Amino acid sequence: GAVVSQHPSRVICKSGTSVKIECRSLDFQATTMFWYRQFPKKSLMLMATSNEGSKATYEQGVEKDKFLINHASLTLSTLTVTSAHPEDSSFYICSARKKADRYNEQFFGPGTRLTVL
Amino acid sequence: QKEVEQDPGPLSVPEGAIVSLNCTYSNSAFQYFMWYRQYSRKGPELLMYTYSSGNKEDGRFTAQVDKSSKYISLFIRDSQPSDSATYLCAMSAGSSASKIIFGSGTRLSIRP
Numbered sequence: 001g002a003v004v005s006q007h008p009s010r011v012i013c014k015s016g017t018s019v020k021i022e023c024r025s026l027d028f029q030a031t032t033m034f035w036y037r038q039f040p041k042k043s044l045m046l047m048a049t050s051n052e053g054s055k056a057t058y059e060q061g062v063e064k065d066k067f068l069i070n071h072a073s074l075t076l077s078t079l080t081v082t083s084a085h086p087e088d089s090s091f092y093i094c095s096a097r098k099k100a101d102r103y104n105e106q107f108f109g110p111g112t113r114l115t116v117l
Numbered sequence: 118q119k120e121v122e123q124d125p126g127p128l129s130v131p132e133g134a135i136v137s138l139n140c141t142y143s144n145s146a147f148q149y150f151m152w153y154r155q156y157s158r159k160g161p162e163l164l165m166y167t168y169s170s171g172n173k174e175d176g177r178f179t180a181q182v183d184k185s186s187k188y189i190s191l192f193i194r195d196s197q198p199s200d201s202a203t204y205l206c207a208m209s210a211g212s213s214a215s216k217i218i219f220g221s222g223t224r225l226s227i228r229p
Contacts, residue, residue: 004160006160034144034217041224042221042222043123043205043219043220044219046216048219049216088184091158098214105151105163105166106217108153108160108161108163109160109164110159111159111160113158
């Protein structure tokens with residue numbers, strides 16, 4: 001199997017607080033994890049690519065100081081939304097690619113819904 | 118021009134009908150083509166994965182890729198209400214550094 005989990009599934013916070021979202025590959029090692037953002041009825045927008053043990057690569061227009069990514073192990077990546085504001089409210093989805101996958105396949109987590117009041 | 122174009126729908130068909138979902142793309146480097154299904158408030162799940170041109174069948178689902186026309190399709194036979202979801206096409210060039218580019222998704226509703 002290739003199962004990816006995310007925690008929490010839903011979070012509501014006050015404006016100005018920081019929120020950490022965890023992404024775990026449960027039954028495989030993931031050399032690369034991806035973080036996406038999805039607005040209602042819109043497609044997935046890639047925010048950043050994180051490789052285990054190295055700094056994340058951010059997409060154009062994504063503030064790296066606002067969206068901190070840590071990929072500390074082959075099974076865990078975290079996204080921290082710092083000083084969250086209402087415009088950061090969205091559905092955040094991670095995906096992971098297997099260590100030995102030559103087909104570039106990504107396995108997605110169930111998503112985290114962030115609501116900033 | 119977007120790299121991947123997909124009609125957002127919504128598409129509503131009666132139960133049992135054949136559904137055809139399509140995407141066009143502009144990047145000739147794409148070699149891997151995928152279809153994901155996403156239920157409301159859930160993460161996408163991979164339905165079909167195709168390399169290069171050709172057809173691939175899995176149960177009620179058939180994926181077609183025509184690289185000469187830069188056009189991919191997903192057919193769903195004997196559609197069921199449980200097939201109601203958003204379907205996202207996705208593609209990549211395939212190297213380990215390649216990103217997956219997603220279409221905007223087509224919302225499909227199967228009427229009982």
